[in-house]
Amino acid sequence: MITVNLSGKTIILGVGGSISAYKSADLCSKLVQAGANVYPILTRAALKFVGAPTFWGLAANPVSTDTFDEPFGTREIAHLRYAEIADIFVIAPASADVLSRLAAGAADDMLSAALLARTTEPVLICPAMNTDMWAHPATQRNRAILEGYGYTFLEPGVGRLAEGVVGAGRLPEPTEIVEAIRVILFPPGDLGGLHVLVTAGGTQEPIDPVRFIGNRSSGKMGYAIAVEAARRGATVTLVSAPVSLTAPADVELVSVQTAGEMADAVIPRAAVADIVVQAAAVADFRPVQIAADKLKKRDGVSVIELKETLDIAAVVGKHKRPGQTLVGFAAETTDVLANAQEKLTAKNLDLLVANDVSEPGSGFGTDTNRVTFLRPGAEPEPLPQLPKSEVARELWNRVVKLRTGA
Numbered sequence: 001m002i003t004v005n006l007s008g009k010t011i012i013l014g015v016g017g018s019i020s021a022y023k024s025a026d027l028c029s030k031l032v033q034a035g036a037n038v039y040p041i042l043t044r045a046a047l048k049f050v051g052a053p054t055f056w057g058l059a060a061n062p063v064s065t066d067t068f069d070e071p072f073g074t075r076e077i078a079h080l081r082y083a084e085i086a087d088i089f090v091i092a093p094a095s096a097d098v099l100s101r102l103a104a105g106a107a108d109d110m111l112s113a114a115l116l117a118r119t120t121e122p123v124l125i126c127p128a129m130n131t132d133m134w135a136h137p138a139t140q141r142n143r144a145i146l147e148g149y150g151y152t153f154l155e156p157g158v159g160r161l162a163e164g165v166v167g168a169g170r171l172p173e174p175t176e177i178v179e180a181i182r183v184i185l186f187p188p189g190d191l192g193g194l195h196v197l198v199t200a201g202g203t204q205e206p207i208d209p210v211r212f213i214g215n216r217s218s219g220k221m222g223y224a225i226a227v228e229a230a231r232r233g234a235t236v237t238l239v240s241a242p243v244s245l246t247a248p249a250d251v252e253l254v255s256v257q258t259a260g261e262m263a264d265a266v267i268p269r270a271a272v273a274d275i276v277v278q279a280a281a282v283a284d285f286r287p288v289q290i291a292a293d294k295l296k297k298r299d300g301v302s303v304i305e306l307k308e309t310l311d312i313a314a315v316v317g318k319h320k321r322p323g324q325t326l327v328g329f330a331a332e333t334t335d336v337l338a339n340a341q342e343k344l345t346a347k348n349l350d351l352l353v354a355n356d357v358s359e360p361g362s363g364f365g366t367d368t369n370r371v372t373f374l375r376p377g378a379e380p381e382p383l384p385q386l387p388k389s390e391v392a393r394e395l396w397n398r399v400v401k402l403r404t405g406a
């Protein structure tokens with residue numbers, strides 16, 4: 001399960017005078033658990049329903065109410081400081097009275113003064129009130145004014161209200177509010193909702209317990225592709241052969257060593273992925289025998305017998321599902337385009353990234369790459385030498401275009 005991560009985000013949590021203010025304590029706790037730095041501001045009416053210690057106890061930050069409070073000491077003017085540090089203002093619950101004060105441009109308490117001092121979005125308003133109060137033209141006019149400022153409203157839930165009637169006006173559940181905050185702070189990119197599988201690195205085929213047959217792949221290209229996919233909203237699984245790179249954040253990392261392990265990790269995952277990008281350099285051959293003990297120089301080894309490994313890209317290509325997008329890489333040293341074209345067809349790929357790894361500044365180990373994109377039935381598209389992060393961006397731009405038909 002991927003949990004909400006709000007670390008590094010500062011949230012000003014405004015609490016209005018509603019019975020549902022007790023739910024705001026749970027919201028505060030959930031935001032803190034998600035890693036956010038939360039500053040609660042309670043209105044005077046909110047203090048009739050819940051206590052300030054509940055909120056400073058949960059947030060581990062001072063709570064303020066009055067514009068003349070000094071939550072940051074006397075050297076800081078608090079309402080200006082709140083406006084400055086907030087990544088987002090969340091008002092939950094927002095009472096009818098809070099909406100009216102904000103719409104009127106009032107600054108008669110800490111919450112309204114801080115919001116008046118804030119000229120940028122985002123502000124998330126979660127109203128909670130009696131159905132008739134919510135439906136009243138005055139409240140709806142206030143809502144329209146605030147939406148005009150760019151504030152986002154989370155629609156109040158329909159259900160049984162405190163006064164016993166069923167109608168619109170319930171504060172949305174804290175989990176829904178946390179999700180709304182996440183979507184505002186991290187808007188889904190053009191790969192949102194898609195499961196992406198990326199392979200990276202060079203496999204190692206053991207000869208004995210200390211030696212292996214490997215290749216020069218650093219994994220930098222595959223890692224850049226995984227990072228960019230996660231940044232654009234995809235759920236990413238990265239199957240990585242040994243590399244000296246740090247595991248990217250927000251990516252599920254599966255570490256493998258050999259071509260056989262790579263096949264076991266990739267084939268079942270590819271069956272359920274929306275997009276598969278195979279950037280790993282997988283050994284085509286492996287030693288038939290792996291010596292149990294380290295081979296000794298004095299014993300001599302004249303021949304290492306090799307056996308072909310499973311062609312993972314061919315298997316994945318054969319089982320391609322409708323709507324699935326397959327991307328491959330071809331690292332060549334001769335006849336780059338001809339070999340790449342052949343691979344594109346043979347592996348049933350939608351996009352192939354060809355590069356001449358013998359060229360300086362391109363291919364293994366470098367931070368840059370000079371690639372040519374190939375698509376079935378289209379002219380090859382050569383790109384200039386670019387940092388690998390930019391090649392990753394160009395790759396995803398093309399995949400998105402392919403999938404949306406744009």
Ligand SMILES: Cc1cc2nc3c(=O)[nH]c(=O)nc-3n(C[C@H](O)[C@H](O)[C@H](O)COP(=O)(O)O)c2cc1C
Nearest residue numbers: 016017018019043044045095096097098128129130
């Ligand atoms: C028991 C009780 C429950 C209330 N619940 C709500 C409510 O859910 N929503 C609301 O807008 N006002 C509610 N009110 C009225 C507000 O508390 C009142 O309008 C107050 O001035 C709001 O202050 P604030 O703007 O500082 O939140 C309630 C009042 C009482 C006595």
